[in-house]
Amino acid sequence: MSKTTAYSWTYLLCSIPSKWFYGVRAHANSLRHLPNGWSRTLGYLLLLVLLSGGCFFGTWSSIIEIWARSKTYTHGFVIVPISLWLIWSRRDYYLRLVPTVAYSPLLAVLAGGFLWLCGDLSHIVIIKQVAAVAMLVAGIWVVLGHTVTLSLSFPLLFLFFMVPMGEELIPALIEFTTTFTVKLIRLTGLPVYRDGHYFTLTSGSWSVIEACSGISYLIASVTLGFVFAYLNYSHYWKRVLFMLLSVVVPIVANGFRAYMIVMIGHLSDMTLAVGVDHLVYGGVFFGVVMLLLFYLGSFWRDPPFTPIAIVPRKASVSSTPQQLAVSVLLLAGFGIWQPLAATLLDKQGQLALPAYVATQALGDWRQTADPKWLWEPKFPRAAEHSKAFYSDSHGNSVGLYYASFGKEEQGAELVNSENALVSAVESRRLRISATDTLAFALGQQTVTLNVTVLKENSGQVLVVMDSYQLSGEISNNRYWVKARQLVKHLSGDTSPELKLVLWVQPDNDDIASAKRLLTGFLTAWLKQQSI
Known part of the structure; x- marks a missing residue:
């Protein structure tokens, strides 16, 4: 050099x-x-962001962790920059507005805080994440006032795209994609046999799994579509129409994508589109569809709209005492929820199982030795559990299992998808051959249970019933259980929250008799315990 x-x-x-x-x-x-007191207001906004991050650090961390872990939600990293860019692009307009503190949005802050509390007590992460974003937006509303917040409504509401949600749509998207693909194949004139989300052609078999649901395409399309509509249309009906198209088009396009991949595989005798290459075909197809959607949408774009700032006649910059008063109120509105949640949760966490789970005799039933059946329930994250077997005078045996999760933690909750009857390891020798629900009246309540038939590779059958037991009621409805848990925690009710499982290995694979046996035992059990 x-x-x-x-x-x-x-x-x-x-x-x-x-x-x-x-x-x-x-x-x-x-x-x-900066004019109109914006320099001081921006300082308060920065403090508000730090306040939100400090009070709900765990919630914001969970959002960012999901962005980093899941490709479906990687777009979350660009939501804040896009929102800031949308504001910056119209900064000359916003700077002519006068930010004045507003007190009524403090109610929205408190509502968001209560929502976060509900999510924390019921251990539903997505509720906490939505609440954290809602509180931040409501806090900005307090600092900026009604006029400025209304003009910033889209960039602020766009922040809700930070929340990693949408996975709950995957089952419905899988069902739609499967049905759509099979119908198109039949319209093509090809014979196809469908079994759930699996279908078979003469050339081979296919299945629509989570990766084929199109959830990533849908989220990307909705995010980009909303920004496109905001930037290119000034008429609200056009914005709404294009936003709806950004939802519908990727769902339908994913159906055509799946059909295209199946046909490529079929016509090539299963040599193409059956491996990683089908992801490439699908990605290219989706990209073309989205480009076409935005290209067609550009033909109806409105001329650039230059808004005129209309300042209220008596608008004036908020005084320092007003802003300090609002700061104190925001500090309280953001800061009370973590200590309150910790206090309420400390009242819970009853680890010990109730005494009645150790009952030795129950009418005609007596506790007996383990019959060593081919399966038994296992929930590794349970804080405490109990397993017992009972037999009657006719030699019939049933298994009874209770699990308590005590002071629940993330991943170790009473209601959690990890609490599966058959683990990944057990699935090598066991499969679920049938599922059903059972309901029967007991006193003033209706007992509901899940009924599962397990079949071993050898052909041996087990009939399993499971449900949840809270506050004297038994229900298999997961949403009811979560709601009931929330009410219990808010009211200080410390009664046990239990997972209940009964199972039997029937003679001669008589499933109907096994159901009657389990129902009869459970009825006698519940009557004696007077729950």
């Missing part, structure tokens, strides 16, 4: 920090001279 080149690089590297410093100082000076 020549001396001249070395000198040039040295000068450049040394000049960068000084240029950056002077640039930052210039921006800082310009911020101090």
Whole structure:
């Protein structure tokens, strides 16, 4: 490297920090001279963001962790930059508005806080995440006032796209994609046999799994579609119409994508589109569809709209005492929920199982030795569990299992998808051959249970019933259980929250008799315990 080149690089590297410093100082000076009290307001907004991050650090961390872990939600990293860019692109308009504190949105802050409390007590992460974003938006509303917040409504509401939600749509999307694909195949004139989400052609078999649901395409389309509609249309009906199209088009397009992949595989004798290459075909197809959607949408774009800032006649910058008062109220509105949740949860966490689970005799039933059946329930994250077997005078035996999760933690909750009857390891020798629900009246309540038939590779059958037991009621409805848990925690009710499982290995695979046996035992059990 020549001396001249070395000198040039040295000068450049040394000049960068000084240029950056002077640039930052210039921006800082310009911020101090913003009109209508914006410089002080921006300072309060920064403090609000720090307050939200500090009070709900765990919730915000969970959002970012999901962005980093799941490709479906990687877009979350660009939501805040996009929102800030949308605001920056119209900064001249916003700076003509006068930010004045508003007190009524404090109610929205409290409502968001209560929602977060409900999510924390019921261990539903997505509710906590939605609540954290809602509280931040409501806090901004308090600091900026009604007029400014209304003008910023889209960039602020766009922040809700940070919440990683949508996975609950996957089963419905899988069902739609399967049905849509099979119907198109039949319209093509090809014979196809469908079994659930699996279908078979003469050339081979296919299945629609989570990766084929199109959830990633849907989320990407909705996010981009909302921004496109906001930037290109000033008429609200056009915005709403394009937003709806950004929801419908990717769902239908994913159906055509699946059909296209199946037909490529079928016509190539299963040599194409049966491996990683089908992801490439699908990605290219979706990209073309989205480009076509945005291209067609551009034909109806409205001319650039230059809004005129209309400042209320008596609008004035909020005084320092007003802003300090609002700051104290926001500090309280954000800060009370974590301690309150900890206090309420400390009252819970009853680890010990109730005494009645150790009952030795029950009418005609007596506790007996383990018959060593081919399966028994296992919930590794349970805080405490109990297993017992009972037999009657006719030699019939049943298994009874209770599990308590005590002071629940994330991943160790009473209602959790991890609490499966058959683990991944057990699935190598066991499969679920049938599922059903059972309901029967007991006193003033209706007992509901899940009924599952397990079949071993050898052909041996087990009949399993499971449900949840809370506050004297038994229900298999997961949503009811979550709601009941929330009410219990808010009211300070410390009664046990239990997972209940009964099972039997029937003679001669007589499933109907096994159901009657389990129902009769459970009825006698519940009557004696007077739950």
